Amino acid sequence: MTNPVITISGRPIGIDYAPYIVAELSANHNGSLARAKDIIAMAKRCGASAVKLQTYAAHTITLNSRNEDFMIRGGLWDGKSLYELYQWAQMPWEWHKPLFDYARQLELTIFSSPFDTTAVDLLEDLNAPAYKVASFEAIDIPLIKYIAATKKPMIISTGMANAEEIAEAVDAARSGGCEQLALLHCVSSYPAPSSEYNLRTIVDMAEKFGVVCGLSDHTVNNTTALTSVALGAAIIEKHVTLDRNAGGPDDSFSLEEADLHSLCEQAKIAWEALGRIDYSQQASEKATVKYRRSLYFVNNKKAGEVINANDIRSVRPGFGLAPKYYDSLIGRKLITDVSANTPTSWQLIEH
Template sequence: MGARSYGDQQVRIGSREVGPGRPTYVIAEAGANHNRDLDTALRLIDVAAESGADAVKFQTYTAEGLYSRKTPTMSYLTDADLLENQESVFEMIKRVEIPWEWHDELAEHASRAGIDFLSTPFEEKAVDLLERLDIPAYKIASYEVNHLPLIERCAATGKPLIISTGMASLTDIERALDTANAAGASQLVLLHCAVNYPPRFEDLNLRAIGTLTSAFGIPIGWSDHTMGHTADVVAVALGASVVEKHYTLSRDQDGPDHPFALEPDELTAMVTAIREAEDSLGSSVKRVTEAEHELFRLGRRSLVAAGDIAAGKPLARADIAVKRPGYGIAVHELDRLVGKIASRDIEADEILTWDLFA
């Protein structure tokens, strides 16, 4: 695979420019944590808005469009005892799928809350529904990176595509991007992702954010399933333009996505930490900052009189002390100062300046 750009360096999602040098676009992933209760779904939107996230995201699918009834059960579901009454994975998905008639009210509620409304389509019919709502971008889940007809359908809308890349090789990603480009998409974002629920930190490989940036020349982000927000701050420091994170009203609720999701106060803390990380990255220029000016002047060392010095006396090394403040003769000029003649009497602890010497 040859390195080339698959799209623009800056992508517009709603009113936001997303890409290098722009604030991280934070997606609060509600997923299936609505519990098929509309009031819970609406409250999740409020929590996302209150946290400072840029977007709230649900998932639009049907069990029939997502799974064969013969799909074996994933071990993480059985290990965490997330299946009820020995139900199949198909039956579990049927139990947690979002009612499609909710979408209008959810989108309107998000608009009133001042947050972008997104939902991940898992089948082509879902794109038709979401197009009617005029969502600002489409998210392709890691599991769908090889669902080329879905990618083609989303790309044909002309909206930006955010493609997660968990479990994907560079060849998989290139194929997905080629498909999107061929369908007319140039506003593309990739999200590095480690698929497990939750994954181990040693499996995150966050340096792959740089690999994806070099390989594809488009904005790269991070879709996270870890607990806490350490990985999200690290991802931002490594250049992530988007961060996506699952959240819930309470991890004590039943459902497949609750156990690894952040609770409301933790989501707020994550967004705050991301904004602080962005501020702390600042500039690559090593300089004295405006905030340091006073202490640079008063807290660093310069040369002062070690004792009283009479006019006309040549300075010896013993006449010079290195003390604060820092606005006298610079310490690195000490050898040059030795032997200079005092042009007037100098008091002990007086800050030495060149105009005191002949």
């Protein structure tokens, strides 16, 4: 059985390929188009596979109300209404084309998370190569079906969703026409504690749903993301920023340039280290194999003399017979003289 693969902008994604690193720009533009472009340029410098936007306006994602249902209590955004938060965080729709154009100029894949059907329509006009469904929208079955109808690759984050809800999202995507689907294991808190990530879920998710799987990581360092590679994460998504202390909605739990560069580099190394099942001697070992243990004569001996237990020892290097032949040599006669520090050899011994 072959491992599942999806392709975005010609780049194959799956466990047989180096991890696909998505730099999530999110709200870290902080109201500046120039800053958004600087983040895209930073993602390119760091070696990210793609940069991702979020496409919504406050009125497309919530209602303008300060009723208690709409108020945020606790956490980074305590005291704001949902409308106030999204009005602060939203990326103006007129920025999308210049940002898509800029990323393409840099030869960096760019796509987005749409939060309603009008956002999908905007992104279709920009010929987005793929779509991401955010965790909060993973239960919006009509939206998933609308995205699936584009026939583009779709990545769905699964934060807060239980197994049944994930299955419903997968069914909606497939029945809606999506043939290239990926799921990202996620914990939807900001920041999220590594102890809650339960990364072994990635293995089960891949087996249960038969799709490319990865990680949407909201922890404040790279440890969780790098660990996920060993468990089959083929996609890693992290929020990125120019400055964690810039005061924007998502800055405080996002990666700065040095950490993003490290993630891109170390994730590839981790994937390469996984390799395949292979018990053979590796190319880099060929120069050192001669320093393994072998049997050497430790006494001067004459032809015809019998080899005794105190005549040979297992020592480094490995130019003599393997130590496993120790018992076979004891009691045999030499057919030629040997001196101490000579490697044992069948040519020296009477058969």
